[in-house]
Amino acid sequence: MSPSRLARPLTVLLLGGGLLWPSAAQAQQPAWKQGQPPSMSTSPLAPIPAPPSPTPAAQIPVDKIKLPPGFKISVWADGISNARSMTFGDRGTVFLGSRVAGNVYAVVDRGGKREVKVVAKGLMQPSGVLFKDGALYVAEIPRLLKFENIEASLDSPPAPKVLYEYPKESHHNWRYLALGPDGKLYFNMGAPCNICDPPDTHANISRINLDGTGFEYYARGVRNSVGFDWHPVTKELYFTNHGRDWMGDDVPNDTLHHAPRPGLHFGYPHCHQGDIQDPDFGAGRACSEFAPPLLKLGPHVAAMGIRFYTGSMFPSEYRHRAFIALKGSWNRTQKSGYRIMTVELRPGAPPRYEVFADGFRDGDKVLGRPTYIQWMPDGSMLVSDDYHGAIYRITYQP
Amino acid sequence: MTSRSVALAVLSVIALLGALTAAATTGTPAVDVEAGRRKAEVCAQCHGPDGNATAPGTPSIAGMPAFYTHWQLIMYRDGRRRDPQMTPFAERLGEGDLADVAAFYAAQRATARPASTDPARVAAGRPLAEKFHCTSCHGPRLLGQGQVPRLAGQDFDYLMKRLSGYKAKSASDLDGMMTMVAQGLTAADIESLVHFMASLPPAP
Known part of the structure; x- marks a missing residue:
């Protein structure tokens, strides 16, 4: 008899006999549908x-994007299927991760023309990338990898070293990866569900030393953060977070959070957006127990990459503002997001939240999905789009 | 509502949204079905000239959503899905070839595979397709959509192999979804589901 057949009657017995019919208890919904109440069971909404193909530059409707006066957007590179987060190499290579495409890319700027190389393929949603001291760190779902001396060998990349093994659950565990001011690698370990009481190993942001040692949790109660950055002056952590699905069109909001120190709990799964108790996991818990969000970013907007502006190309009012890419909703009757926003932090006053780039949708038509932001050395902005598989560049000229 | 409108409304999910967004934007590169037909000639030996295979264990790919076939070819090419016959073939295809071949098969009409399905098993499998949420992604009549394959009328042996493989965590999986949902299935559930799926009409 197999171990699982032995275990099942025991489980039923321990739970009081017959309360959990094994196969009924284990009929697991696809992750995106989990937590959908019966009242929404006929909803046509889905991710x-x-x-599977990137869109050729000439077919990307970049002319539809609206920007403040003086700003211009163009397609900087195309042919990067499922393009996600970006990091710059010392020699100017832009590295990108992806999700289901399974690839890590290197984009080399050849004087006005960009060449795209695949430096790793067949990985499990390698969405997090970070370049540091000649090495490319890649966070895929099951592992944290390090490719040494990568820019010297873009055409024959070295076999990676495995620095750390993550929990195996795939849902919400495509990772963002960033380097903190403390020299540690930070990444998300998302909730393995839409809504559930997650184990300690999930629904957090964690950090680790560059050599893979010293793992520790940094922030807890975070449903899924796939973008964070540190304020250029205070060096404190700010992160975006995706709110839960299937609570209706207008709640909860995705949120921007401030985590100036380790150990804070941001409410998931008990409290959403700082003021809504979860219908299933909120009972007996008050929102006041948790660190509140700094800002509500809009319902279902899919707040992704966040970067503070430290360059000198954009007008001075943008200096130290946070730019946030809203990839855009699926779990909402009318689409929301599909924009790039700015957040101006103001001491003693609420943050100012403004539209920067608009027009990545036309009604319910998706025209693009801005996903991550990266500053170029000249202060211009790169924006990845994982729908078109492209990078846009936004410049300013008065 | 008619069953067709239910089909569209209930789970237009991945495909409908995908198809709408892809068609509505200029976002999808031009694909060439006729070029796909020529490039797919080498596939005919196993999958049939129009993607309707006959050999037990070989899937029919006629009428498959283009995103599905395209992603599977990418996975074969990149070593994420392995098969001694498919792998060397997919490795020779370029980006544009994958899209053309996928579009060609999407444009073909699927025909039923001969299967001696057991009516009692079919009846047992029907409610399981709801209970285990197969219809959530594959659609109410399991015709597939977007990156999600058609199961209706697919080859019996192939369905058995794939579903058992997901349960064993050994089958290739684009995003981990099937491996996760298959964990709750018993061997008997799998068999009933496969009888049910194989018995369904493969085309709308």
Whole structure:
């Protein structure tokens, strides 16, 4: 008899006999549908699939994007299927991760023309990338990898070293990866569900030393953060977070959080957006127990990459503002997000939240999905789009 | 509502949204079905000239959503899905070839595979397709959509192999979804589901 057949009657017995019919208890919904109440069971809403092909630059409707006066947007590179987060190498290579495409890319700027190389393929949603001291760190779902001396060998990349093994659950565990001011690698370990009481190993932001040692949790109660950055002056952590699905069109909001020190709990799964108790996991818990969000970013907007502006190309009022890419909703009757926003932090006053780039949708038509932001050395902005598989560049000229 | 409108409304999910967004934007590169037909000639030996295979264990790919076939070819090419016959073939295809071949098969009409399905098993499998949420992604009549394959009328042996593989965590999986949902299935559930799926009409 197999171990699982032995275990099942025991489980039923321990739970009081017959309360949990094994196969009924284990009929697991696809992750995106989990937590959908019966009243929404006929909803046509579902995630927007990643196209298998990137869109050629000439067919990307970049002319539809609206920006403040003086700003211009163009397609900087195309042919990067499922393009996600970006990091700059010392020699100017832009590295990108992806999700279902399984690839890590290197984009080399050849004087006005960009060449795209695949430096790793067949990985499990390698969405987090970070370049540091000649090495490329890649966070895929099951592992944290390090490619040494990567820029010297873009055409024959070295076999990676495995620095750390993550929990195996795939849902919400495509990772963002960033380097903290403390020299540690930070990444998310998302909730393995839409809404559930997660184990300690999930629904957090954690950090680790560059050699893979010293793992520790940094922030807890974080449903899924796939973007964070540190304020250029205070060096404190700010992160975006995706709110839960299937509570209706207008709640909860995705949120921006401030985590100036380790150990804070941000409310998931008990409290959403700082003021809504979860219908299933909120009982007996008050929102006041948890660190509140700094800002509500809009319902279902899919707040992704966040970066503070430290360059000198944009007008001075943008200096130290946070730019946030809202990839855009699926779990909402009318689409929301599909924009790039700015947040101005103001001491003693609420943050100012403004539209920067608009027009990545036309009604319910998806025209693009801005995903991550990266500053170029000249202060211009790169924006990845994982729907078109492209990078845009936004420049300013008065 | 008619069953067709239910099909569209209930789980237009991945495909409908995908198809709408892809068609509505200029976002999808031009694909060439006729070029796909020529490039797919080498596939005919196993999958049939129009993607309707006959050999037990070989899937029919006629009428498959283009995103599905395209992603599977990418996975074969990149070593994420392995098969002694498919792998060397997929490795020779370029980006544009994958899209054309996928579009060609999407444009073909699927025909039923001969299967001696057991009516009692079919009846047992029908409610399981709801209970285990197969219909959530594959659609109410399991015709597939977007990156999600058609199961209706697919080859019996192939369905058995794939579903058992997901349960064993050994089958290739684009995003981990099937491996996760298959964990609750018993061997008997799998068999009933496969009888049910194989018995369904493969085309709308």
